[in-house]
Amino acid sequence: MGIASTWYRKTLLTVTGIPLVEKLGVTYGKRLAGRFIAGETLEEALDEVGRLGSLGIMATLDHLGEGIRDLSEAAAYKEQYIKLITGIAERKANSNVSLKPTQMGLALDQPACYGNIRDVVKHARRHRNFVRIDMENSPFTQATIDMVRRLHKEGLTNVGTVLQAYLHRTEQDAAELIGERISLRLVKGAYKEPASLAYQKTSEILDSFRRMIALHLEKKAYTAIATHDDNVIGWVKAYARTKGIPKHAFEFQMLYGLRMSEQEKLAKEGYRIRCYVPYGVMWYPYFTRRLAEKPANLMMVLKHMSVKKRNRLSPFSGGKG
Numbered sequence: 001m002g003i004a005s006t007w008y009r010k011t012l013l014t015v016t017g018i019p020l021v022e023k024l025g026v027t028y029g030k031r032l033a034g035r036f037i038a039g040e041t042l043e044e045a046l047d048e049v050g051r052l053g054s055l056g057i058m059a060t061l062d063h064l065g066e067g068i069r070d071l072s073e074a075a076a077y078k079e080q081y082i083k084l085i086t087g088i089a090e091r092k093a094n095s096n097v098s099l100k101p102t103q104m105g106l107a108l109d110q111p112a113c114y115g116n117i118r119d120v121v122k123h124a125r126r127h128r129n130f131v132r133i134d135m136e137n138s139p140f141t142q143a144t145i146d147m148v149r150r151l152h153k154e155g156l157t158n159v160g161t162v163l164q165a166y167l168h169r170t171e172q173d174a175a176e177l178i179g180e181r182i183s184l185r186l187v188k189g190a191y192k193e194p195a196s197l198a199y200q201k202t203s204e205i206l207d208s209f210r211r212m213i214a215l216h217l218e219k220k221a222y223t224a225i226a227t228h229d230d231n232v233i234g235w236v237k238a239y240a241r242t243k244g245i246p247k248h249a250f251e252f253q254m255l256y257g258l259r260m261s262e263q264e265k266l267a268k269e270g271y272r273i274r275c276y277v278p279y280g281v282m283w284y285p286y287f288t289r290r291l292a293e294k295p296a297n298l299m300m301v302l303k304h305m306s307v308k309k310r311n312r313l314s315p316f317s318g319g320k321g
Ligand SMILES: Cc1cc2nc3c(=O)[nH]c(=O)nc-3n(C[C@H](O)[C@H](O)[C@H](O)COP(=O)(O)OP(=O)(O)OC[C@H]3O[C@@H](n4cnc5c(N)ncnc54)[C@H](O)[C@@H]3O)c2cc1C
Pocket: 133, 134, 135, 136, 162, 164, 187, 188, 189, 190, 191, 226, 227, 228, 229, 230, 253, 254, 255, 258, 259, 275, 276
């Protein structure tokens, strides 16, 4: 990461902590956030998933929420996920769900978190759906993997998790979890981790990412590759072609609002592509993280806002401001 982009990220994340800026961000950010968030309600999110489906893009829905303070909040989020899974089934939407373990209480009480996630996974199984447990930062890695393994041992195989290429431990985890037929999403990794735990250089992270993808494809484990990086996407396509791996043996995943034309292109080329679609009233932290990732994202949002203003198409319009 260059000096300018580090400065940009730090500045944005610092000012977002200032109450006045937060107030302005929440008041005026709503319209801007429509670039990255599919709406505040389940109905809005499902409409958006339907639109993506008509373009050949599958979805995974994320009910936004983080930083919970007590287990009653975790229980409330669990109920939201149950409603979400029911809503997907009623609409026959082509979507599974992604959830964060800390949203289900992992930082507060691990057994309670396990119980919440198990309820969600059981409900998803009843509706023949799948739950992806997102991977958060390293204090939660082992606990997340343990919970997913335990669910599989209980016969709940409609659950998988995520492995981060930047962690040194990941190669070992990948080999073990593939052996146990646990579905994995592969990512570079989004959190700041120390050098003792994680590769710091882009080239090392890329090498590890490619090794993990190759291992998956060779072992014939269905592979979800989540990246916006053309280098990786091009490499996967070429690798699959060379090794005779069919297009249905893997899927690409990208975030809602990022590289949407590339997502459509991949679908047209016959690749499986899944869009990670966040929704909900707790959109502000997710939104500021996306803006902090790249100055280009801020520019996209501003451009998008002026187009939306002209067309009056904001997903946050419709009477709620
Ligand atoms: C569906 C999904 C789920 C995820 N789940 C998790 C998770 O559970 N845990 C976790 O730690 N992380 C998760 N991540 C985040 C992930 O770990 C990375 O931090 C994030 O995807 C950035 O890495 P990248 O490979 O997409 O591209 P980057 O490393 O950010 O960028 C590499 C290159 O990709 C191209 N590129 C990237 N973005 C754009 C863009 N918007 N427009 C044009 N070109 C672009 C550019 O050429 C850029 O130089 C997830 C990501 C996705 C897409």
